[in-house]
Amino acid sequence: MIALLALTLTVSTATPVLTLDEALQAARENSLDLQVARARLEQARLASNRAWAAYLPTVSVGGSYTRNSNEAVVAFPGGGPEIVIQPYDQLAAQAEVRQAILAPSLWPAIRNAGIAADVAELNTENARREILFAVAQAYFGAASYQEAIRAAEFLLQVNQAREQDTQKRFDAGTVTRVALLRAQLDRARAEQDLVRSRNAFASARLALATLIQRKADFALELPPVPQVPANSDEELIKQGLEQRPDVAAARRNLDLAVGRRTGVWFSYAPSVGFSGVYRVSNAAGFTGQNDSWALTLSAQWTLWDGGIREINLREESARVAEASAQQKQAEARTVEEVSRSRLDYENAKANLAKAEEALSLARETQRLTEISFKAGVATYLEVADANSALTNAEVGAISERLQTSLAALRLLRAAGLFMKE
Structure with a gap:
């Protein structure tokens, strides 16, 4: 010091x-x-x-409005109810869930x-x-x-x-x-x-x-x-x-x-995923239902x-x-x-x-x-x-x-x- x-x-x-x-x-x-x-x-x-x-799972929702030039109606033989498959004013909504499994x-x-x-x-x-x-x-x-x-x-x-x-x-x-x-x-x-x-x-x-x-x-x-x-x-x-x-x-x-x-x-390994979709629309489609859902299990493997x-x-x-x-x-x-x-x-x-x-x-x-x-x-x-x-x-x-x-x-x-x- x-x-x-x-x-x-x-x-x-x-x-x-x-x-x-x-x-x-x-x-x-x-x-x-x-x-x-x-x-x-x-x-x-x-x-x-x-x-x-x-x-992690992904969730998405969507909606749409479409103005069509023509309306399409299907009438079944025998006097069944008419089904509007394409209205003039078409409304639709969708919800989807995706999840990677593998x-x-x-x-x-x-x-x-x-x-x-x-x-x-x-x-x-x-x-x-x-x-x-x-x-x-x-x-x-x-x-x-x-x-x-x-x-x-x-x-x-x-x-x-x-x-x-x-x-x-x-x-x-x-x-x-x-x-x-x-x-x-x-x-x-x-x-x-x-x-x-x-x-x-x-x-x-x-x-x-x-x-x-x-x-x-x-x-x-x-x-x-x-x-x-x-x-x-x-x-x-x-x-x-x-x-x-x-x-x-x-x-x-x-x-x-x-x-x-x-x-x-x-x-190099394959992948597996799952998705689920729910749709609703004022157009019944050929099924006659205004809503529908679908579950999908998919696999993908890139070889080259x-x-x-x-x-x-x-x-x-x-x-x-x-x-x-x-x-x-x-x-x-x-x-x-x-x-x-x-x-x-x-x-x-x-x-x-x-x-x-x-x-x-x-x-x-x-x-x-x-x-x-x-x-x-x-x-x-x-x-x-x-x-x-x-x-x-x-x-x-x-x-x-x-x-x-x-x-x-x-x-x-x-x-x-x-x-x-």
Whole structure:
């Protein structure tokens, strides 16, 4: 942990402070990318309902009115009643019910729709984690830039005080004009560094605000370095293979490809259906009845369709091979990312420890140089070099802390532990 300088300026209390947890919650609620992913998930779930609907009965009703040019009447021999088979104004209504009894091609379609919904849900979860990962990265980066502003403000304070002291010494004739010019130059450089740090922070804060869909009117607090479980690489790799949603989605995509190929095989089977129709009309017809009904049991078996099924079968087999390769690729990528992220994290921790040690030495050097300068032992150039070394050590420690935090986030993400619900 890097202790903040005692003389650094704090953020104005009028500026609201946005914590990392608040930023992540804002992303959950406001992220447009996450809203898109959730909408696609809902579409996938509706596809499952659509697949089931093909196996449910369908009911339809209809009616018609026809004006005929002539009326047709049938009279039976022997003085029987006349039957109007075509009136001038003909009215008719019909109700029909259809139900698939044996539809083999629908069985894998229903199962595949459920798998597709699983894939969509896993992709949505992966998108959620990636969005929150991007927000966390942006937050740590912006917070580090804010700390760099404080280091730059401290250096400016030191150089302003040094310039005032040198001006007094120059007026008293104890230092040369060169020393005064050097003090003024150091102060000008410190002002320029402060402006550069503020602009970098403003840009990083704007990027974070865009991710969470809010105004860039907040200050930040630098979070501690994320904690990484003290597991071996093998354990982290196992966790990544089990808990990463992109790996799980790749596996379910393979199941979906196999299911679609199975669906092509089932299309070779015959289908059986049932339908029932009820009709009513003011035209009695030859039966003499104004209403009628019919029940039909039908079977259909496509023996040859021009080779379309064979083409579909080869196409789906190729997709199975593609999905299998993508699954292996996702698993291999997980192994590589965990191993590389672990190395990056260990390297970043070592660099941070050295940076903190260098910062401690630079602070002590600057303190002793100040004391020596006031005692007339050290020169102004030595003081300026000590102040510059302290600033560089501050900025270096802030940078190494940022790199360590980002490396920890990447390792957690690679192992499937970042923002796991």
